[in-house]
Amino acid sequence: MSLTTKDMSVVKALWGKISSKVDEIGAEALGRMLVVYPQTKTYFSHWADLSPGSAQVKKHGKTIMGAVSDAVSKIDDLPSALSQLSELHASKLRVDPANFKILAHNIIVVTAMLFPADFTPEVHVSLDKFLQNLAWCLAERYR
Amino acid sequence: MVEWTEFERATIQDIFSKMDYESVGHNALTRCLVVYPWTQRYFAKFGNLYNAAAIAGNPLVAAHGAVVLRGLDKAVKNMDNIKAAYAELSVLHSEKLHVDPDNFRLLADCLTIVVAARLGSGFTPDVQAAFQKFLAVVISALTKQYH
Numbered sequence: 617m618s619l620t621t622k623d624m625s626v627v628k629a630l631w632g633k634i635s636s637k638v639d640e641i642g643a644e645a646l647g648r649m650l651v652v653y654p655q656t657k658t659y660f661s662h663w664a665d666l667s668p669g670s671a672q673v674k675k676h677g678k679t680i681m682g683a684v685s686d687a688v689s690k691i692d693d694l695p696s697a698l699s700q701l702s703e704l705h706a707s708k709l710r711v712d713p714a715n716f717k718i719l720a721h722n723i724i725v726v727t728a729m730l731f732p733a734d735f736t737p738e739v740h741v742s743l744d745k746f747l748q749n750l751a752w753c754l755a756e757r758y759r
Numbered sequence: 760m761v762e763w764t765e766f767e768r769a770t771i772q773d774i775f776s777k778m779d780y781e782s783v784g785h786n787a788l789t790r791c792l793v794v795y796p797w798t799q800r801y802f803a804k805f806g807n808l809y810n811a812a813a814i815a816g817n818p819l820v821a822a823h824g825a826v827v828l829r830g831l832d833k834a835v836k837n838m839d840n841i842k843a844a845y846a847e848l849s850v851l852h853s854e855k856l857h858v859d860p861d862n863f864r865l866l867a868d869c870l871t872i873v874v875a876a877r878l879g880s881g882f883t884p885d886v887q888a889a890f891q892k893f894l895a896v897v898i899s900a901l902t903k904q905y906h
Contacts, residue, residue: 651884652891668884721868725875725887732876737793738811740872744794 617745624691626742631688633734634727642681643674645722653718659711687750698753706757716751723747761896763838770889775835783873784824789815790869798862834897841900849904860902867894
């Protein structure tokens with residue numbers, strides 16, 4: 617389900633609207649994921665505090681969304697944009713790719729909460745496709 | 760037998776008691792048909808589903824959204840035995856409607872997003888966990904009679 621030119625422009629337009637809250641979305645989505653899908657905590661056993669709002673969760677949420685924002689700016693060529701991150705996730709982090717879908721769902725939930733008027737079904741479908749494509753590229757180097 | 764905490768019970772009762780079933784049902788089903796267009800396969804008789812605006816304006820979609828939410832209400836009122844309460848509905852979805860159960864998850868995700876958008880900051884992580892657990896139990900009950 618590849619991105620159409622319409623999807624790309626919809627996602628870029630959305631990012632224009634949400635850019636001021638991107639860090640907050642990341643922190644909130646990650647924190648939420650750890651609560652709603654406790655199995656995801658297994659990847660963060662080295663953190664002292666896994667509660668939403670903890671410093672580590674906030675910092676890492678910001679890191680993740682920074683990478684997502686970067687991918688938006690390079691939306692025309694996601695495979696190249698994500699090649700290094702894919703290498704990292706494949707060889708070092710080895711996050712089961714099923715979790716990308718879980719985090720994507722939480723990013724969508726938080727975006728809907730913070731921008732209810734902007735997050736129409738049309739915007740939702742393009743964001744969903746974008747995150748799915750992003751996840752696919754992130755898993756590219758896994759095997 | 761599903762174990763519900765006091766918080767989970769109270770959260771589900773609270774969310775649904777304050778919910779506008781017509782509006783939320785309409786929005787959730789519309790969103791599902793737009794975001795996951797293959798779900799339209801079950802609604803060939805609904806007429807115009809050509810684009811998002813047509814889907815949102817289609818009165819049959821609105822009516823059916825309300826039907827689905829009223830079906831959910833049955834689970835809200837029978838939280839301690841959703842499996843039994845849904846036995847007939849499960850047979851209906853399997854034998855008569857022939858719905859691929861993966862679609863239940865897609866609609867559930869859309870419902871979660873519609874409720875999240877309405878509750879805003881009130882949709883805390885714990886509330887989300889309770890809501891999604893409830894929907895997971897409903898989906899399991901609805902899938903039970905498939906064979």
